[in-house]
Amino acid sequence: MLKQPKLFPNAIVNKYELTWDFEIVTEGVDIVVPKYFRYDGASIPAPAWQATFTPFHPDVMMPALVHDWLYYNHQVEIELVDDIFYRLLRDNGVDNLRANLMWGAVKAAGRFFWENDKEDLDYLEKLYRLVRNRENKDRYQFPQAIIDRVENTGGS
Template identity: 45%
Template sequence: MDTLNLRPVLETHSNKLETAYELIEDFPYEHEGKIHWVPKYFQYDGASIPSLAYYLVGTPFSPRYMKAALVHDWLYHTHEIQRESADTLFYRMLCDAGVGSTKASLMKVAVEKFGRWYWHNDADDEAYKAELTDKIINDGREPSVYGL
């Protein structure tokens, strides 16, 4: 699909890990025949891969994982679709990016098993969404386009 335009973030939001990237333009993705958007300014911390698994799976910012991880993180923030659908879309996007079906299946099983702890937004997540909403409004855009 489209190019993922990111920049590293020197000071990440409190709900992110130490290393994060921020979108510098809206990113489109397709789900069920419809185009959806992740907004400019959204920060994400790559694929959630334990460091012990880097040798087998790769690092969180492996190029083949970046788009799928971005959309998956966005959907876990906004809940625009059900969690199971977000995990399935993650798998499909990994496969579309050239990740082998076995590795993509393992990654999908991992988000299905451990994602429940990240699905529910805590106070830091809600504060981040409010700040992001303000940035979108200040940029002259409508937050509802992004599921906010």
């Protein structure tokens, strides 16, 4: 099993929050998920839980964290993001059948969630404001539009 993120359940928003930066290199991509990033585990519909996992199963939490962050920041193309998800599932101990089921699901449905909507952009802006003064902020790979949006408003 790979290194796992340090998470805190946030009952107010019904999500987990990263308490430390999470860094991983996979498929040749250096990924750094920033502290304070919130996500809702793996997006697995209830009917699929018997065949795969529940959204907060330890085997899928880290791959889902990385996948969600990459869907927000678009650091790499969607096809590679989904392949990274598969690789992290396998490297984290998920068997081939379940990893393929989950990979197939994100390949089929992910394109509907790839583009950031207003809520996503507002969240990215809020998150960037929290971490923008950190030494390694460039490693988070925030979209340039978010950086410009914050820095061109005086940062407040």
